[in-house]
Amino acid sequence: xxxxxxxxxxxxxxxxxxxxxxxxxxxxxxxxxxxxxxxxxxxxxxxxxxxxxxxxxxxxxxxxxxxxxxxxxxxxxxxxxxxxxxxxxxxxxxxxxxxxxxxxxxxxxxxxxxxxxxxxxxxxxxxxxxxxxxxxxxxxxxxxxxxxxxxxxxxxxxxxxxxxxxxxxxxxxxxxxxxxxxxxxxxxxxxxxxxxxxxxxxxxxxxxxxxxxxxxxxxxxxxxxxxxxxxxxxxxxxxxxxxx
Amino acid sequence: xxxxxxxxxxxxxxxxxxxxxxxxxxxxxxxxxxxxxxxxxxxxxxxxxxxxxxxxxxxxxxxxxxxxxxxxxxxxxxxxxxxxxxxxxxxxxxxxxxxxxxxxxxxxxxxxxxxxxxxxxxxxxxxxxxxxxxxxxxxxxxxxxxxxxxxxxxxxxxxxxxxxxxxxxxxxxxxxxxxxxxxxxxxxxxxxxxxxxxxxxxxxxxxxxxxxxxxxxxxxxxxxxxxxxxxxxxxxxxxxxxxx
DNA sequence: CCCTACTCTGTACGTCATACGCAATTATTA
DNA sequence: TAATAATTGCGTATGACGTACAGAGTAGGG
Numbered sequence: 001x002x003x004x005x006x007x008x009x010x011x012x013x014x015x016x017x018x019x020x021x022x023x024x025x026x027x028x029x030x031x032x033x034x035x036x037x038x039x040x041x042x043x044x045x046x047x048x049x050x051x052x053x054x055x056x057x058x059x060x061x062x063x064x065x066x067x068x069x070x071x072x073x074x075x076x077x078x079x080x081x082x083x084x085x086x087x088x089x090x091x092x093x094x095x096x097x098x099x100x101x102x103x104x105x106x107x108x109x110x111x112x113x114x115x116x117x118x119x120x121x122x123x124x125x126x127x128x129x130x131x132x133x134x135x136x137x138x139x140x141x142x143x144x145x146x147x148x149x150x151x152x153x154x155x156x157x158x159x160x161x162x163x164x165x166x167x168x169x170x171x172x173x174x175x176x177x178x179x180x181x182x183x184x185x186x187x188x189x190x191x192x193x194x195x196x197x198x199x200x201x202x203x204x205x206x207x208x209x210x211x212x213x214x215x216x217x218x219x220x221x222x223x224x225x226x227x228x229x230x231x232x233x234x235x236x237x238x239x240x241x242x243x244x
Numbered sequence: 245x246x247x248x249x250x251x252x253x254x255x256x257x258x259x260x261x262x263x264x265x266x267x268x269x270x271x272x273x274x275x276x277x278x279x280x281x282x283x284x285x286x287x288x289x290x291x292x293x294x295x296x297x298x299x300x301x302x303x304x305x306x307x308x309x310x311x312x313x314x315x316x317x318x319x320x321x322x323x324x325x326x327x328x329x330x331x332x333x334x335x336x337x338x339x340x341x342x343x344x345x346x347x348x349x350x351x352x353x354x355x356x357x358x359x360x361x362x363x364x365x366x367x368x369x370x371x372x373x374x375x376x377x378x379x380x381x382x383x384x385x386x387x388x389x390x391x392x393x394x395x396x397x398x399x400x401x402x403x404x405x406x407x408x409x410x411x412x413x414x415x416x417x418x419x420x421x422x423x424x425x426x427x428x429x430x431x432x433x434x435x436x437x438x439x440x441x442x443x444x445x446x447x448x449x450x451x452x453x454x455x456x457x458x459x460x461x462x463x464x465x466x467x468x469x470x471x472x473x474x475x476x477x478x479x480x481x482x483x484x485x486x487x488x
Numbered sequence: 489c490c491c492t493a494c495t496c497t498g499t500a501c502g503t504c505a506t507a508c509g510c511a512a513t514t515a516t517t518a
Numbered sequence: 519t520a521a522t523a524a525t526t527g528c529g530t531a532t533g534a535c536g537t538a539c540a541g542a543g544t545a546g547g548g
Contacts, residue, residue, distance in 0.1 A: 303527065
């Protein structure tokens with residue numbers, strides 16, 4: 001039986017019920033909520049141990065009774081910031097996974113600081129695992145085996161993340177650099193200006209043809225739909241293929 | 245015409261050729277190479293302005309004549325660390341994009357610190373754009389329009405990134421937290437222990453069935469292949485669909 | 489009632505990014 | 519050739535940050 005890392009234990013409320021010493025004035029959820037509020041309001045850079053401690057009315061070092069390090073706090077935040085997954089209802093796998101993936105992307109866009117958080121650990125928190133569970137459940141009628149379903153979900157998550165990253169960086173940038181190059185139009189202009197058609201034939205041709213430049217009728221939503229259908233087509237092709 | 249951000253200009257050697265003042269003792273490439281060496285050897289955390297400056301034999305503040313901030317340096321690193329894309333030869337689009345995606349993943353796994361790097365900007369460096377160009381080029385015979393090809397490439401990149409992240413975090417972890425939970429086996433054990441079958445029916449069933457636990461015959465490569473074929477199937481379905 | 493485990497706090501340390509100003513150096517202009 | 523202007527490299531300084539450590543107070547177990 002594997003020993004649980006301390007933070008994981010606290011994420012799942014696996015603390016021993018009775019303990020000595022003064023009763024804790026905080027719990028992990030309070031700290032996490034405060035940290036998330038700061039991140040929502042002022043960005044991830046403002047999430048310092050001092051700021052979080054001030055937000056919950058405690059000295060900075062007190063937080064270390066609940067979290068082993070700032071990194072652990074960020075890990076917990078990355079899980080708690082995720083809302084519950086959508087209800088399945090009696091939707092077939094394909095439309096359910098479509099909204100599932102879209103909502104995953106929307107969460108990332110509504111909390112852009114989640115994009116700056118690179119998970120150094122596979123998901124182990126209750127919220128993200130709940131999302132995973134629902135995706136696997138949606139695929140349970142399809143005849144795919146465990147590994148296939150697991151990876152289908154992984155692929156969809158990855159797509160949501162990629163699309164959110166791209167959309168966000170083309171939209172309202174956060175960094176100074178991104179602020180300078182904000183907007184798909186300006187990005188296209190920069191590329192057009194910098195690319196040598198000899199070494200970048202396909203890309204520069206595409207740019208000169210006006211991709212990303214004339215935004216007439218362009219909706220990022222259509223782009224998302226496109227890639228999503230691509231993935232779902234792939235899954236469908238896999239399902240309707242004879243089992244091996 | 246869009247003004248180029250200063251670092252972008254330097255990445256593309258768009259500096260005026262003659263300038264006053266002392267001749268620069270460095271250039272951006274030297275600094276970047278040094279920074280990459282440090283990241284390769286000691287990890288991204290060891291890439292501080294002081295360390296990089298020491299590596300090239302200069303005072304820390306001297307670097308700011310070449311880079312506007314540490315963030316910019318990281319951006320440039322993220323581009324320079326990427327090798328040239330594979331040659332197309334006369335491969336059809338599908339096998340070419342298969343190795344293209346696999347190599348993308350391999351690059352990320354051979355330089356894990358690239359995974360920790362948040363791309364806050366769409367790719368604007370010469371190396372990454374070259375990769376993009378080759379993928380677009382491979383799709384040029386397929387009858388897909390510009391937007392479709394662009395997004396197909398995006399999807400493949402995203403998949404490589406997702407898979408590399410997962411593989412890396414299940415393999416040799418970097419963080420303390422990941423070190424504790426290293427290995428797919430132990431990850432599976434943790435999940436099995438922590439999941440309540442009532443709220444996580446699909447996932448806990450899958451775990452009890454032994455996914456991720458008995459690694460007999462399990463190769464991460466097969467997993468990668470699986471997801472990749474899924475995507476390529478999706479693209480293929482799109483190609484053979486009548487144009488709209 | 490004392491001991492023991494546990495919580496919170498204040499202080500302190502080392503590191504980091506980077507703002508500012510100065511001296512040295514070179515191309516341009518007079 | 520001499521003066522000017524631009525630009526580089528460097529030293530110093532600052533404020534913020536993560537966190538190690540030690541002590542004081544608190545509550546349950548014996």
